[in-house]
Amino acid sequence: MMLFNIGMPELILILIIALVVFGPAKLPEIGKALGRSLQEFKRATSEVTKEDANQSELKKPDETK
Numbered sequence: 001m002m003l004f005n006i007g008m009p010e011l012i013l014i015l016i017i018a019l020v021v022f023g024p025a026k027l028p029e030i031g032k033a034l035g036r037s038l039q040e041f042k043r044a045t046s047e048v049t050k051e052d053a054n055q056s057e058l059k060k061p062d063e064t065k
Contacts, residue, residue, distance in 0.1 A: 006014075022030060 018030075019027065
């Protein structure tokens, strides 16, 4: 699955533009910051999913009767 239907030529163009705008020294820092942001977002969404699952288990009626 392609993200937003972006192909290889479009990705190369975006990287070239980013290189021109930010310069080669800033690109690794930007990549690290983006990676940390995505990691934190994934962690937060997984915590919310776990909390929702726990809440739904608590609301289930007792089926052992």
